[in-house]
Amino acid sequence: AARARTAPGHSLCCNPELATSAAECSANYAPVQEALALAASRSTPPPLKHSLDVFQLVEDATTTTLDAASLGALGDACDALDALAKWSASDDGRRTALAPTLASSAAAAAPPPRLLDALQSCTEPGSDDGATQLSSTKFPLLGRLRKKASSARRSVDGRMKSLLVEKKTSGEVPKDATSLNRDGRPVLAVAPSIKHAVGVEVGASRSGATVYVEPHELLPLTAAQRAADAAAAAAEHKLLHALTAVVVEHASDLLAAVAAAAAVDAAAARAALAQDWRASVPTVGDAGVVRLSRA
Secondary structure, eight states, X not given: XXXXXXXXXXXXXXXXXXXXXXXXXXXXXXXXXXXXXXXXXXXXXXXXXXOOOOHHHHHHHTTSOXXXXXXXXXXXXXXXXXXXXHHHHOGGGHHHHHOHHHHHHHHHTOOOHHHHHHHTTOEEEXXXXXXXXXXXXXXXHHHHHHHHHHHHHHHHHHHHHHHHHHHHHHTSSOTTOOEEEETTEEEEEEXXXXXXXXXXXXXXXXXXXXEEEEEGGGHHHHHHHHHHHHHHHHHHHHHHHHHHHHHHHTHHHHHHHHXXXXXXXXXXXXXXXXXXHTOOOOOOOSSOOOOOTTO
């Protein structure tokens, strides 16, 4: 289990089943023998570095809309499954001849095509905080809405900076007045006596000595910014909902693909242990005898 590269492979190694017949026992050893043969021929499957631990995410998708990070994790899992399936189909069929059981399991690990297409490269780091978000490249309409929102935000920031200088110069606000952000709105910290002249009150300090106002001159720009932000957020939520629906639609096929990949991972892990121990895959008979050759 410690040599498994994925969570499902690890789980499979931790829950072995005893064979009920010699034939079944030999069949259980077959993938290990094939994994050893592939290692000897330097034709091992691509390493499944992704955990493939998708069960909770798939279950969550049935009850809630998945966030971008969860969809990105499922997309990474689909990429790993796709790489394994493509490995089984390459090399002009020589791998199938050398390792038919493993090649069959690897082929069965192919993710549902529609799910792969939907989730592949579907996320990216956010430009502001680096948090995972849906990709502006894969979803160009969302990208355009984000650009519009970003442009509106820059307009507000730029106007606030120039406005603060103008108001200080004209004496409308004290020289030590500062611009802040309160509840997502750009505000100036001013004395209560001038709040109505400067803008719309958004909040006040605990002592009441300072009032936070959104300047009158900014109201059209901030309204446009909020509208642009809302449009981008609505489009993103719609996409998240649609992508979650695709996950639910193909959940059973995805889990079957993960199970097939886990079988390949577990066989590779057992073969790695065999190599570490210099072990041999035994010939299984019905006589109830263990023969240790050259022991």
